[in-house]
Amino acid sequence: MIFETKRLLVRKLKITDLEGFYELESNPKVLQYATGEVKTFLECEEELENLIEKYDEFENTFWIYAVERKSDKEFIGTVALVKTNEEDEIGYRFIEKYWYNGYAKEVCGGLITYCKLVNLTKIIGYVVDENKASAKVLEYYNFKQVKKFISDDIGLPETKYELYL
Template identity: 30%
Template structure:
């Protein structure tokens, strides 16, 4: 099995309320809206975007380069690009990373897209373990076992 081929064949997913699709340069304005918000980017490893050009560079440098394992999240109801999620493969496992526009927090969107990608990861990619990585200081994350694996990051199995 070639996981890259499987990933290349799955460019788009749909859930009840969301579309997962590849991030494009044309998403820069929507990404800048949340990517420049200090509260939204507080628990990710890059600083807030300073302008649209920096956002476009971020899209080109990360999302285009990592197309096989990253998706933009679009709310069906509004057709608005609201964030991103990636599933970074590590051996026979994978790690989730995500960011959502603060205007859309608290709606259950991350568990919804995670469930979709969990099913894909286990059933199509035949992964043995999928976990979510987050900063342990982020109290809005509710890991399944409530334990943090180290001081900076908490890596927990995502049982969404």
């Protein structure tokens, strides 16, 4: 276990997460504000295997973890802690059927606590401006807007947020 919240457990990904991981990564609605590119089952299997292998890499800076519900051990999404341009970026995504349950807010709070425990001093998040729900989550935790731009990967207006811990 990496950390837990009241209803959620954040842990390393396992190959048995493949079905849920595919449901997450093959849904265009889930990815519309991320890469925008859905993946096939085989692409998901390969990506999941690569993410699992990264846990053992020396000086890994790309951590993607599983989010599961404590109540039924159901895989519901992923959370990310990635070093980008010397900054520590957080992110999360959830399988569509688990939206609107407060999981993003809950896991973000847990992630902030975890980042403090591992002695990070600042975390950042990028949110496509159309993604009002994710912006609300970051603003709830007092992330400050620091930059507006057009994203390189999906060509949409995006905002960079930061939070000093």
